[in-house]
Amino acid sequence: MKFLATIFLILITCNNAWAAVRKVRICSDRGLWYPFMMTERGEAKGMHIDIIRMAMKNMDVKLEITPLPWSRCLRDAKKGRYDGVATASYKDERAEFLVYPPDAKTAVKSQFRVSQVEYVVVTATGNSYEYNGDMKTIPQPVRTPKGYSIADDLKEAGLFVSATALGDKQTLQNLLRDSKGSVVTIPNVIQHLSKTPAFSGKLKISKTPIKSKSYFLAFSKQSRLTMDEMNQIWSEIARIREDNTIMTQIAEKY
Numbered sequence: 072m073k074f075l076a077t078i079f080l081i082l083i084t085c086n087n088a089w090a091a092v093r094k095v096r097i098c099s100d101r102g103l104w105y106p107f108m109m110t111e112r113g114e115a116k117g118m119h120i121d122i123i124r125m126a127m128k129n130m131d132v133k134l135e136i137t138p139l140p141w142s143r144c145l146r147d148a149k150k151g152r153y154d155g156v157a158t159a160s161y162k163d164e165r166a167e168f169l170v171y172p173p174d175a176k177t178a179v180k181s182q183f184r185v186s187q188v189e190y191v192v193v194t195a196t197g198n199s200y201e202y203n204g205d206m207k208t209i210p211q212p213v214r215t216p217k218g219y220s221i222a223d224d225l226k227e228a229g230l231f232v233s234a235t236a237l238g239d240k241q242t243l244q245n246l247l248r249d250s251k252g253s254v255v256t257i258p259n260v261i262q263h264l265s266k267t268p269a270f271s272g273k274l275k276i277s278k279t280p281i282k283s284k285s286y287f288l289a290f291s292k293q294s295r296l297t298m299d300e301m302n303q304i305w306s307e308i309a310r311i312r313e314d315n316t317i318m319t320q321i322a323e324k325y
Contacts (some may be wrong), residue, residue, distance in 0.1 A: 108185065130307055155260070170292055190255055190281050191261075193274055202281060
């Protein structure tokens with residue numbers, strides 16, 4: 072009887088441990104990165120968030136998302152305060168404390184990405200500049216939000232980069248205030264903000280993108296999730312992303 076009782080207690084303990092793992096806590100960038108990431112009334116929103124939520128729901132995993140300043144989100148994930156971050160492009164520096172899908176470093180368009188995102192050069196409408204594929208010609212200072220990996224790519228090209236703003240909206244406000252330089256961001260952000268009086272008719276997008284990156288749900292190396300569980304989540308994200316009907320429904324929300 073004592074032996075059976077011991078086995079019963081072990082099974083209960085294992086089941087409780089598994090139940091604890093089935094709740095995943097991630098942080099997200101609270102800045103405006105339309106339509107992929109944004110915060111409304113303190114809640115994370117956007118296409119990336121919707122895809123991740125759906126993947127977790129389909130796998131019967133409880134998900135908790137906390138919007139934070141991006142640099143703090145990365146820092147807290149490194150310390151293990153969150154199981155992962157939504158969403159991050161691959162960087163060797165981040166890979167020291169984050170776990171990415173297996174093809175994240177080598178693939179131009181990863182099989183396990185949440186989505187693929189293009190970056191473009193934005194200038195004030197009075198500036199006749201048009202990006203021609205040569206990064207060295209981009210008007211300086213080149214502005215990007217604080218903590219964004221695209222800033223490192225621009226610095227490597229020898230450009231003077233200002234990466235102190237807390238989001239794309241602030242970088243664009245600084246561009247219009249100073250009437251010089253440029254902003255590197257995604258076209259969706261410009262299209263969204265250009266509908267508002269503060270930016271309408273004041274921004275110009277170069278037609279040629281400068282970069283295309285895969286963005287991932289990356290997990291903290293301190294997370295209790297196993298590698299197998301991470302792979303299952305990435306695979307479910309990929310399945311949802313490839314479903315045109317689901318993606319159309321998500322996109323129509325924004």
